Amino acid sequence: MFSKLLIVCTVLTLSESLPTTITLSNGQKMPIVGLGTYQATGDVIYESVLNALDVGFRHIDTAYLYDNEKDIGRALKKVFSEGKLKREDVFVVTKLWHTFHSRPLVMEGMKKSLNNLGLDYVDLFLVHFPFGLKEGTNMTTPVDDKGNVLFSDVDYVETWQGMQDVYDKGFTKSIGLSNFNHQQVDRILSMARVKPMVNQVECHPYLNQKQLLDYSTKHDIVLTAYSPLGTGRMLNETKLIEIADKHNVSAAQVLIRYQAQRGIVVIPKATSKKYIAEDYEIFNLNLSDSDMTAIDSLNKNLRYNVVDYAKKHKYYPFNIPY
Numbered sequence: 047m048f049s050k051l052l053i054v055c056t057v058l059t060l061s062e063s064l065p066t067t068i069t070l071s072n073g074q075k076m077p078i079v080g081l082g083t084y085q086a087t088g089d090v091i092y093e094s095v096l097n098a099l100d101v102g103f104r105h106i107d108t109a110y111l112y113d114n115e116k117d118i119g120r121a122l123k124k125v126f127s128e129g130k131l132k133r134e135d136v137f138v139v140t141k142l143w144h145t146f147h148s149r150p151l152v153m154e155g156m157k158k159s160l161n162n163l164g165l166d167y168v169d170l171f172l173v174h175f176p177f178g179l180k181e182g183t184n185m186t187t188p189v190d191d192k193g194n195v196l197f198s199d200v201d202y203v204e205t206w207q208g209m210q211d212v213y214d215k216g217f218t219k220s221i222g223l224s225n226f227n228h229q230q231v232d233r234i235l236s237m238a239r240v241k242p243m244v245n246q247v248e249c250h251p252y253l254n255q256k257q258l259l260d261y262s263t264k265h266d267i268v269l270t271a272y273s274p275l276g277t278g279r280m281l282n283e284t285k286l287i288e289i290a291d292k293h294n295v296s297a298a299q300v301l302i303r304y305q306a307q308r309g310i311v312v313i314p315k316a317t318s319k320k321y322i323a324e325d326y327e328i329f330n331l332n333l334s335d336s337d338m339t340a341i342d343s344l345n346k347n348l349r350y351n352v353v354d355y356a357k358k359h360k361y362y363p364f365n366i367p368y
């Protein structure tokens with residue numbers, strides 16, 4: 047009861063002075079705005095990370111899939127060796143890929159990511175999706191001769207045991223989920239010795255995840271909003287532009303602040319220096335209750351990241367509303 051009251055108070059006061067971090071259920075502090083890095087590799091992401099750290103970002107979101115862990119690791123190594131920041135100043139998130147879902151392979155997936163990043167630990171390690179793909183091939187997305195994607199039926203509950211193993215070993219400060227629906231989270235909660243601290247899901251005003259947010263808050267799980275700009279496709283929304291103009295900010299800043307003000311961690315992806323700076327400049331913007339309600343009303347349960355190839359998988363997460 048007491049902790050629920052605390053959560054409610056935190057949310058109510060957010061609009062007045064937005065803290066830069068959210069405290070996870072295990073006490074770790076997670077910066078509320080992080081840099082997304084999907085579909086950017088090589089020197090592009092290397093420079094983006096340097097620019098992001100320079101303008102104040104202290105949270106970088108990557109994944110084994112993104113093929114950019116090495117480049118992000120290079121950027122981190124540079125700022126650490128120059129003494130600009132220390133390892134503990136930056137919150138690094140990466141994700142376990144689908145071909146490492148059986149319990150012993152979770153450790154292997156974890157070690158591959160750490161090795162790529164050149165780090166001893168990450169701050170948060172997530173199960174990228176609840177469904178697994180065939181293990182032991184050399185392919186990221188294994189396919190047969192006809193191009194059909196090959197599934198594995200490893201239960202994500204087993205995967206979670208592997209996640210607890212890597213947490214116990216100190217390879218990650220926190221563990222969590224990504225793209226799990228609430229029934230899948232429930233199954234994890236019913237068996238977990240270490241409860242997931244975070245669930246990272248697609249979230250923007252067209253898919254505002256109100257129900258999943260309520261569910262997660264009740265279970266002390268922090269949501270992270272991925273594709274917060276609707277992969278860039280929400281930026282021309284008339285209602286948002288109106289609100290942005292009123293506050294003399296950009297539509298992107300409204301979208302980022304909207305999440306932070308709901309107590310949701312938010313990870314916009316940007317590679318241009320201008321966008322990177324803009325996306326972190328949200329701490330002085332204050333959306334009113336009526337702004338928030340107007341933005342909420344844009345919801346139309348529109349999901350961009352559907353993952354068509356996995357629709358027939360028994361653990362496909364998007365067959366139920368949330």
Ligand SMILES: NC(=O)c1ccc[n+]([C@@H]2O[C@H](COP(=O)([O-])OP(=O)(O)OC[C@H]3O[C@@H](n4cnc5c(N)ncnc54)[C@H](OP(=O)(O)O)[C@@H]3O)[C@@H](O)[C@H]2O)c1
Pocket residue numbers: 081082083084085107108174224225246247271272273274275276277278281296298299313314315316317318320321322324325351
């Ligand atoms: N867990 C998962 O399954 C999952 C799935 C998808 C994404 N994610 C994570 O979430 C991150 C963000 O999602 P996302 O990349 O899908 O899309 P997003 O952040 O919603 O949108 C990114 C797009 O918006 C543009 N942009 C950024 N800031 C802008 C600004 N201020 N003004 C105008 N345009 C701006 C970017 O430009 P540039 O082209 O210049 O970069 C890019 O084209 C990913 O990078 C990844 O880290 C996770």
Ligand SMILES: *[C@@H]1O[C@H](CO)[C@@H](O)[C@H](O)[C@H]1NC(C)=O
Pocket residue numbers: 061062063332333334335
């Ligand atoms: C933000 O707006 C709320 C009302 O919507 C107000 O109570 C609060 O004082 C404002 N905070 C700042 C820092 O302007």
Ligand SMILES: *[C@@H]1O[C@H](CO)[C@@H](O)[C@H](O)[C@H]1NC(C)=O
Pocket residue numbers: 184185
């Ligand atoms: C994966 O293995 C196949 C056959 O064993 C081989 O032909 C292919 O070149 C390998 N691909 C990579 C990326 O190593």
Ligand SMILES: *[C@@H]1O[C@H](CO)[C@@H](O)[C@H](O)[C@H]1NC(C)=O
Pocket residue numbers: 279282283284
């Ligand atoms: C935004 O642009 C997309 C594609 O360019 C279009 O389909 C959509 O209708 C536009 N939305 C608004 C609100 O103008």
Ligand SMILES: *[C@@H]1O[C@H](CO)[C@@H](O)[C@H](O)[C@H]1NC(C)=O
Pocket residue numbers: 294
């Ligand atoms: C609006 O924002 C721009 C850039 O952030 C700034 O240069 C300008 O002075 C602002 N205008 C007002 C009226 O605050």
